[in-house]
Amino acid sequence: MTSRILTTPLEPWAALADFERQRFAGSAAHGASAVFVGTMRDLNEGDEVHGMILEHYPGMTDGYLERLREEAAKRWELLETLVLHRVGELNPGDPIVLVAVWSAHRTAAFDACRWIMEELKSRAPFWKRETLAQGSRWVEHNTPG
């Protein structure tokens, strides 16, 4: 069970391969893994976006992601959970967030992955500032989905 704030590029597929090698070597208990990756788009609210700065509340983000994982582990039977979130400067196409859940069965994996992702988007203390062709702006609200 790991959550981490990254200041360097997030490479979701390499991170997943590494994590599985460490946590599941020789094990065949996980029948299902569900993964979500959120990536920076080059378009938001009709405007071209050239870059982004992701601010966060150090200390609170770590604690909040940790609590999300604990709460998910109470609600569903999970074998492992991995949550990675970028902060700092990002470019369009850069992955922002990875949520991965391993379980014996697929319903728990799907449900827990989605629940963590929705909670993270609505409650974890991160803020996006977008760089446009002219100037920059704070993102006002998250898309509902």
Added chain:
Amino acid sequence: MTSRILTTPLEPWAALADFERQRFAGSAAHGASAVFVGTMRDLNEGDEVHGMILEHYPGMTDGYLERLREEAAKRWELLETLVLHRVGELNPGDPIVLVAVWSAHRTAAFDACRWIMEELKSRAPFWKRETLAQGSRWVEHNTPG
């Protein structure tokens, strides 16, 4: 948009990294990807499972997976879909199936990934035969989730 039956080991994270390199190089339109990986467990219905043979109906599986992807593309706004499914001899811990969906937004990605996976499990012509400590048996029905 790709679906493929594999007779050799499925490496989900490497396959995803390759696929993204080919399909999304220089693009930043996909804000969301949802992925499901099903893996062979070493336990089923209370029995230790030592191996598995996955039989399929060549021709029909290809066509059926293709139709699933087309149907998903009608229901949701998707940018890409990747479906990979193993056949032949598998060992516990071996990935069986990968369903990955890329979209601008997360709701479409989550919903389409889960829908494809459920349809695949209930309708795609694959059959599992498990090797136990003594003898082997056909899996009778899929877990509902």
Added chain:
Amino acid sequence: MSISVRYFARLREQLGRSGDELDAEGIRTPADAWARANGGDTLPANTLVAVNQDYASLDSTVRDGDEIAFFPPVTGG
């Protein structure tokens, strides 16, 4: 011409063969094909049917040259 019949998984094992080639004469549905190929043996409950690699019902129409498949509930994924 003829009609190809294919069997998969447990059904293939139970019948001891993976298919039959039937003379198309008198075969209008998958049910006809089953009866011709397997005599009085009842089709096992829950058996699924495909015609030309597409799900179909036992009483759908088949033509000379078609491929009919019978198989148990699927268990992939």
Added chain:
Amino acid sequence: MSISVRYFARLREQLGRSGDELDAEGIRTPADAWARANGGDTLPANTLVAVNQDYASLDSTVRDGDEIAFFPPVTGG
């Protein structure tokens, strides 16, 4: 001792500073801390409050040594 106040994102920019160190005397709630630090300025609508890095309400109890944070709706993920 004292109470630390922190501001994030748009609110930090609007206020022109990322935090304040307040004398704990007379501060019993996050609302008290906001009033002390920002005089008559109204707390912007939708501002979220955390005490010791945990979500809290404006009228929750704070103690000497606590860290209070004010920030706009979150937009991560």
